[in-house]
Amino acid sequence: MALSFLDLLFPKRCVSCGKFGAYICKSCFSKIEFIEKPVCPVCQRQAIGGKVHPGCQGRYRLDGLVVAARYRGPVKSAIAKVKYKWVYDIGKTLVDLLAASLWRFGIPDDLILVPIPLHTRRKNWRGFNQAEILAKSLSLKFNQPYGEYLARIIETASQVGLKRDERQKNVKEAFRLRTGADVSGKNILLVDDVYTSGATMTECCKVLKKEGAGEVWGMAVALG
Ligand SMILES: [Zn+2]
Ligand SMILES: [Zn+2]
Structure with missing residues (x-):
């Protein structure tokens, strides 16, 4: 592969080992632990196609x-x-990691991709929301609709280091539907970078389902 002008100015380094040449070098790429067996969003035990277990289902x-x-x-x-x-x-x-894994999951095909929002203040400070970019890229890649339906109305503390019940409490009532958004009868795929306890996505799911959404799935690059 020929080096471009930009490559010379900003040489790529592996995010994991620091080796020059690529952002994830071949050796580090081979160490990625793919989720070979989809899991249930609620109990995180193995579940066919990533569908919630009947016993784990809730309104x-x-x-x-x-x-x-x-x-x-x-x-x-x-x-x-x-x-x-x-x-x-x-x-x-x-x-691409997500795209390559999609075949393992039994997702409905008429989904609208909806990013987990950041609070406006945090988004302005950071300049972007990584969940929005992920959702938009996937929407373009798979030609599926994209919608920013949710708003984060409480600037929650970081979930890092919190226990499951503390996480739930931390994000409780933190989201609402954006003015003018209509989700009734729509199937939605919530997008974020990491899924840990699922507290944030579950809280967003609650908002959407209370407003009449159909199926709501979660999607994240990584399972924490
Ligand atoms: Zn590496
Ligand atoms: Zn389950």
Whole structure:
């Protein structure tokens, strides 16, 4: 591959081991732990196609979960890298990871991709929302509609280091439907970078289902 002018100015380095040449080098790429067996969004035990187990179903719960890889090693480094500064090529790698994993999941085909929103203040400070870029890229790649239907109305503290019940409490009532958004009868695929306890996505799912949404699935690059 020929080096472009930009490559010479900003040489690519592996986000995981620091080697020059690519953002995720071959050796680190081979260490990515793909989710070979989809899991239930509620109990995170193995579930066919990523669909919620019948016993885990709930009126306002997610209907399924799509995740590409474990939140470890190069995937964790790549996600950390684009959190505060979006690097197109790294973002594209994350999108490709998801795209390559999709066949394992039994998602409905008429889904609208909806990003998990950041609070306006945080988005302005950061300059972008990584979930929005991921959702938009996937929407273009798969020719599926995209909609920014949700708003984060409470600037929640970081979920990192919190236990499951603390996470739920932290994001409770943090979201609402955007003015003018109509989700009734629509199937929705919520998009974020990492899925850990699922508290954030479940809270968003609740807002959407209370407004009459049909199936609501979650999708994240990594399972934490
Ligand atoms: Zn590497
Ligand atoms: Zn389950």
